[in-house]
Amino acid sequence: VMFLLVIGTWAFSSDVEELVIRPIEKMVSLVKKISDDPLGVNYEAMAKMEGFAAGMETTILLTTIAKLGGLMKVGFGAAGADVIGNNLKDGQDGLTLLAAGNTIKSIFGFCDVRQFTDTTECLQEEVMLFVNRIAHILHTIVVHYHGAANKNIGDAFLLTWKIEEKYSKEETTKLADESLIAFCHMHIQLCKYNDHILNFSEAGLGRLYKRFPTYRAKLGTGLHVGWAIEGAIGSDRKIDATYLSPHVNMSEFLESSTKTYGVSLLLSEPYYDLLSPAAKKYIRQVDRLRRNTREEPLGIYCYDIDLTVDFA
Secondary structure: HHHHHHHHHHHHHHHHHHHHHHHHHHHHHHHHHHOOOOHHHOOHHHHOOOOOOOOOOOHHHHHHHHHHHHHHHHHHHHHHHHHHHHHOOOOOOOOOOOOOOOOEEEEEEEEEEEOOOHHHHHHHHHHHHHHHHHHHHHHHHHHHHOEEEEEOOOOEEEEEEOOOOOOHHHHHHHHHHHHHHHHHHHHHHHHHHHHHOOOOOHHHHHHHHHHHHOOOOOOEEEEEEEEEEEEHHHHHHHOOEEEEHHHHHHHHHHHHHHHHHHOOOOHHHHHHHOOOOOHOEEEEEEEEEEOOOOOOEEEEEEOOOOOOOOOO
């Protein structure tokens, strides 16, 4: 009887260790990794970890954690990393979403789709395909050049390259150069894949080309650098993780001014000062203006993009 009892206890303990304790310990470890760095976790690899039998409750729970983590990463973005991490580390009940923000320094890039109102009227329900195809190109390129996507406001996109305090002057210059290359790459890719972006129904294209016979997807873009307050805005019903600053508004002003100057990309003087000599070589000044009487005159620069360049 004692022999059978020992063998049964050992077998039961082994199953508990293999099917319950180890999977739970792995999941706790993964949640800690998410709280430490919500944007640095590979959620797809997490959902396919070895040692989790298909159909087991622990496997379903792990997959759920991976999906929730992926949704948080997409929904909050870089500006919401602290919100995610602080809530996972906080052992209290409920969510702590609204708190004081953090002051950061960043390069802000603002993009706006040209003739969007008319395009929406022509494409109607297919306009979502139009916007998401453009967003896919923009976000993919920005992430490739070490930036982050923040706001998607219909036809407009806010993109950021955060400048950490630990960065040296050379690292900051490299980041500025990368953001400029990213914006040039965006315009070139939109031109290159225009047929894919405009792959709509015959009726939608008919309405679009009737109003604009030579229509092509185009962007107005602006780049600026400065401080901003990073944090969550809203209520416990709905929040957005974003940046508030006159410098964010400045990037939007530069984008809107591209129509006035007849160019596709405008750069501010503070941003221009960050660039390397190799990048400045191809930039020209188009104006110097003061937005209001309290501000110093600000130089406005342009980079003329060669849309025939092949980034592939």
